[in-house]
Amino acid sequence: MKVKKLDTDILIIGGGTAGCYAALTAAENSSASVLICEKAHIKRSGCLAAGVNALNAYIVEGKTPSFYADYAMNDAAGIARYDLLLTMSERLNKVTARLEKMGLVILKDENGRYAARGNRNLKINGENIKPLLASAVEGLENVKVLNRVNIIDYAMADGRVAGAYGIGIEDGAFYVIRAGAVLIATGGAAGIYKPNNPGFSRHKMWYPPFNTGAGYAMGIRAGAEMTTFEMRFIALRCKDTIAPTGTLAQGVGAKQINSLGEVYETRYGLTTSERVYGTVNENQEGRGPCYLKTEGITPEQDESLMKAYLNMAPSQTLKWIESGLAPSRQNVEIEGTEPYIVGGHTASGYWVDTNRATTLKGLYAAGDVAGGCPQKYVTGALAEGEIAALSMLGYIRDNEPADIPEEDIALHIAEAEKFTGGNNSLFTTEQLEEAMQTVMDSYAGGIKTNYRFTGAQLEIARQKIKQLVILSGRLHADDPQELMYIYELRERLTVALSVIAHLEARKETRWHSFAENLDHPEKSSEFGKKFVNSRLENGEIRIILRDITEGGEPYEHSDR
Amino acid sequence: MSIAIDRNKCVGCGKCRTVCPGSLIKLDDSGRAFIKYPRDCWGCTSCIKECPAYAIRFYLGADIGGAGSLVHTEKTDGILKWIIEKPDGSVSQIDIDPKESNKY
Known part of the structure; x- marks a missing residue:
């Protein structure tokens, strides 16, 4: 391989929402050189390719x-x-004003x-949000x-993250990138579980x-401490098109009803997970x-509604027009998606400190890959990109870059x-x-088992994934x-093993x-005060339970 | 969902290939675009909005209820027009002013 x-001073892995904003922040606050590595093209890569229907995290007046x-x-x-x-919430309005300026x-x-x-x-027209971010960068x-x-x-040197390795998918070259500090902003993980429509439309996912x-x-792999992979995200979506439902629920006040016409959402509660659970349960009980x-x-x-969906999930509008049945004429069928691991909605990801430093020296995390901070959505990812970028500027002022060992480079090239x-x-x-996907669906709480699992099933999942x-x-x-x-497959398998270990541990x-968890169907007061964290040690996933602090006390952050 | 690229309309500019978030579109030996991995399309329609020749259509897979309608966009005077051609020959159009916010 060539x-x-x-x-570079700062390497940003992933040119999506968080990555682009981190680059912008670094550029505006320093003369540091910034390199964004993106596996597609930043104009339409990441979660916002098709657009977004609203800014879901904003501090409204009052x-x-x-x-x-x-x-x-x-x-x-x-x-x-x-x-x-x-710290995220404090920046939501500032980044929103910035988006408007863009x-x-x-x-x-x-x-x-x-x-x-x-x-x-806030209501927006978010169809072009990613091109706007990209052109600013x-x-x-x-x-x-x-x-x-x-x-x-990652390229490791002197016990820290000193850069990264990459492969050009067009030029086929092997990239060795030495960096003063690294931001990981690659987003979460889809495709670990069998999707709703595993045939031709397998990628029609949320x-x-x-x-x-x-x-x-x-x-x-590098031994970073990770948190809360057991808090999977399952979205309640429009059947088949897997388009968002919030626009219908919040926009026109549409309630969740069963086939008898009964409003069931109030019977189960209105948190994100309860809305999914209620739907699963109504189906199971024959309604x-x-x-x-x-x-x-x-x-x-x-x-x-037709316009709003064209600006974020055009397949839903196509479905309405193609069938001739607009939402006013036919209720919109809903279903739960396959589970995703996504730290922008739930709390899965890197265990970071308040400055978004990971437990690996020289590595920072922002957006869906960063844990502990759910419901961040677009503006929260921007806020985290900003926080991380400012922290990295501090880090590169105090730390010299490390040289990447030639033998480590040779090992990675040999693998490729x-x-x-x-x-x-x-x-x-x-x-x-x-x-x-079949293993995870059957044994680790996928759609097939209505998201339920037992310890015995998880053990089978673990053995089968290890074989894969x-x-x-x-x-x-x-x-x-x-x-x-x-x-990508090997990444998903690595994440799958961690998800299994976390599901087992809580x-x-x-x-x-x-x-x-069918072995433990109730809430436990003990686990209600604990984060389930993990770290890979000598090839084995070690679970670490960390206390949830009261009143904003700082968190244990070992290895730094 | 996936896309269909009309080889005869393609002008070989490569914009669809550049923008695809899955890197699924390639150029053939004659420099025209084709989708190499149709099952892997996310349905984001980024390529359709880029195409200057209106050569790309997207459609719903039969497994998610698709009935063969084809969608593309055209941008004129700042208005993004979504044009949906049904198999019976009828055409629907929805015009979106990018300067207007969603109502919901």
Whole structure:
């Protein structure tokens, strides 16, 4: 493989929401050189490719940052980091103003103030939000963007993260990037569980199918402490198109009803997980299918919904038009998605300190890959990108970059060349991916078991995933893109093993559906005060239970 | 969901290939775009909004209830027009002014 060596003050892995904003922050506050590595192209990569329907995290007039932090703590049933939630919340409005300055259209009232949607949300036209962020970044002198370079691992030196390795999926080159500090901003993980529609439309999922948990996996392998992988995110979505439901529920006040026409959402509670759980339960008890009650809304509301969905999930509008049944004429059927691991909605990810430093020296985390801070959404990811960037600037002032050992480079190149060398693999990457999804679906609480699991099932899942890890070591790639697919599969397998260990370790059911442990079907007061964290030590996942502090006390943050 | 690219309309500019978040679109030997991994499309429609020749359509897979309607966008005078062609030949159009916020 052709080797390309690069040097930068700050390396940002992943040019999505958090990564782009971190680059912007670094550029505006320093003359440090910044390199963004993005496996697609920053114009439309990450969660915001199709757009977003609203800004879901904003401090509306009359509310305070602690109001938002309290809301998120409550929705997570107490398993979240108040310090992270508060520092994020304090920046939500500032980053929103910045987005507007970049050109984002935000709905205003007659007095020129933002028009709120409920207690926390702003209405926008978010179709072009990612191109706006990308063009803000592309115009910066000190920021370089490397599109279509897939980062596969951290480069470790002197006990710290000293850069990263990547493979160009168009040029096929092996990249060795030395950096003063590294930000991981690769997003969460989809595709670990079997999706709703595993056939032709397997990628018609809510979370980006291209977010494969790379950042989680790199951290796990390098021995970073990770948190709360057991708090999976399962979204309540429009059937088939897997389009968001919040626009219907909040926009036109559509209630969740069963096939008898009964409003059931109030019977189960209104937290994110309870809305999913209620739907699962109604179906199980013979009152399915479930719907959002939209019949009877006005033609004007129909039209507005059609437009709103085109600006974020166009498939839903296509479905309405194709069937000739607008939401006013037919209730919208809903279902739960497969579980995702996504720290922007739940609390899964890197265990970070208040400055978003991970437990690995030189490595910072922001956005969906950073744990402990649920309900961050777009603006929270921007806020975290800002916090992390400022912390990194401090770090590079105080620390010299480390040189990456040649023998470590050679090891990583040898691994990549093993996959592209002689082909004696019986299996394809796609076959192993489907095998992984089937295992997770059947034994680790997927759609098939209504998200429920037992310890005995998790043990089977663990053994089967370990077998797939072995098989994945023998896969073959014909070109750099197929090589990326092998690395992506291996990332997902790594994350799957951590998810299994975390689900096993939380011996309670704190959140229905998200972690429905049939051996421990109730909440436990003991686990209600604990984070389930983990670290890979000598190839084994070690579980670490950490106390949840009261009143904003700082958190244990070992290894630093 | 996936996309269909009309080879005869493609002008070979490569913009769809650049923007695809899954790197699923490639150029063939004659420099025209094709989707190499149709099952892996997320349905984000980024490529459709880029295409200057209106050569790309997206559709719902039959497994999620798709009935063969094809969607593309055209941008004129700052208005993003979503054009949906149904199999019976009828056409629906929804115009979106990017300067207008969602109502919901």
